[in-house]
Amino acid sequence: MTASVHDFVERLAAAETGSACTNFFDDSVPANARRRDNLSIYLEEMLGRAPKVLLVGEAPGFRGMRITGVPFTNRSILEGPANGFGLFGPGKGYVLPPDAAGVPAEPTATVMWQVLAELEFLPLLWSAFPWHPHLPGQPLSNRTPTPAEAALGAPFRQALVDLFEIQSVVAVGNVAHRSLQRSGLEVPKVRHPSHGGRSGFKRGLEQLLSAGMQA
Template sequence: MGPSSIDDFISRLAAVESTPGCNNFFDHSVPGNALRRHNLAAYLGDMLDRAPKVLLVGEAPGFRGMRLTGVPFTNRTMFQGAANAFGLFGAGHRYVLPPEAATVPAEPTATVMWEVLAELDFLPVLWSACPWHTHVPGQPLSNRTPKPAEAELGTPFWQALTRIFPIETVIAVGNVAHGSLRRTGLDAPKIRHPAHGGRARFKQGLQELLAGGMAQ
């Protein structure tokens, strides 16, 4: 697999229609979404070079995180500051912060995610069970737990990532992802989501999987 598979992946992702409560921020209806497609291509390309064997599947993008940047578990400050411990993101790299993100408070879950990954020196591919922004209809600046049908619509995309990358293990981050993966027949391990005070248990769960050889 190579760059052409990433281009095809993003094209298919962008083709999914938005609904009143589920915003596809990659589609071609909004000119600014081109920057998010660009950023996602940059991220997947960078990860392709690193050949990760683990895919971490979360819930859905938040309106202060991936909804703005186009990259899973990232926020405004990651794009504006220095590159992280893995040499990803940061000012001067090829990622571009969309103008509308400039004044939005940073999504804290993204910061916690990358802090823990750096502490463990562990770099998986990050994704979401529902890769579009689910929100309360009429309230675009809100987050809503994806419905099973919305997560099901996202299933072909995390499955495609297991073919684009040399994935050996898929890990569910939280209940939504775990339910989504199990509905496909995949008995994936589940760890605590890092949001809402879950940092310690999220890190502990990853440490246990690493120690047991399930994540490398």
Template sequence: MLTLDPGSIESFINQLATADSGPNSFNPFDGSVPDNALRRVNLEKYLQKMAERKPKVLLLGEAPGYRGMRITGIPFMDRRMLFGQGSNYFGLFGPDEGYAAPADLPSVMYEPTAAVMWRTLTDLDFLPLLWSAYPFHPHKPGNALSNRTPTAANSTAGQLHWQALVELFSIQAIIAVGNIAHRSLLLSGRSAPKVRHPAHGGNVKFKEGLEELLAGGIND
């Protein structure tokens, strides 16, 4: 049985808050940046709510985007969905859950990949723990409001954090969402199934891949 205490989650977030994101990346949990305090609070609320639901599967994505986790502090979550505009997604989010959106970035409301992710999970009635192979926002040089593909070095640096979540939540199975996440898993010595990343028109194959894995009992 999963047993988590708030201190364990707090320790994980403190680990993120002191991590070096490296060049052309931004750590949305960096303790030296005042506005990041709200992102740490948001992430703590999300992880505590997930601990109550005892997920068996970790769905490992690529990296935060500037319209999603970079703003909210929660994997695959944009400002619009955070406050329950349209759905509260398994009762995790909504205007009464105590989340906040820092005001240090433009009020971008919509992250397409996040929308596909949560719509698909809702359709499949499947609630895994969500995280990224590289949990910091990789951006193009000189343009913080952009996204770039994480490097192999980024993927290696991110292993420490997703491995900590696997242990913390007693995760039984991991699904890689796209090639970046799959590479991170392989570099760590783990083998795991891979599904298509939902971005760039991959939403149908993403859902089909999850359906196949669920039919095979990965969440049982």
């Protein structure tokens, strides 16, 4: 593991996120060590792929990155056969933590990777708020991060932009777009792939790629 990836993951794990959020990388839960390892594997692998585009979503869901530690993934993606990019699947080193057992797969992650494979487009994936916001006292729920919470994620997004020498940042959905705007970034937005947004998400990426966005 490179020092930069290690330092990034350790800073992510040490962040104070508040009572209505779960930092699923911190040291308080033994299973989180698996999630830290999974994220490190993903980032190291992506460094070798040298993506020039960063897709930024809203926040991890309790059936997705909250379980796996990897942006826009679910247990089926990490456990299943290797996908078209060869990122996941057997032999890649990902291990699901014990508390992932029985958790249904988040459908948004599946749609995301299906569309990216169809477009043969492999960006780096991340979230404006890279921890799990939930309703108070209901850790198995999702909610929109507040502007103040999303601001906590800005330095981590910028660290990835610097580490990967990202040339283009794209917001996935309205919440992510507003978060990036509050950070002073004017970036293009594509439809979020959830809730019937698959075709709009794909069409938005196609338009950006045809307009010259470097993959």
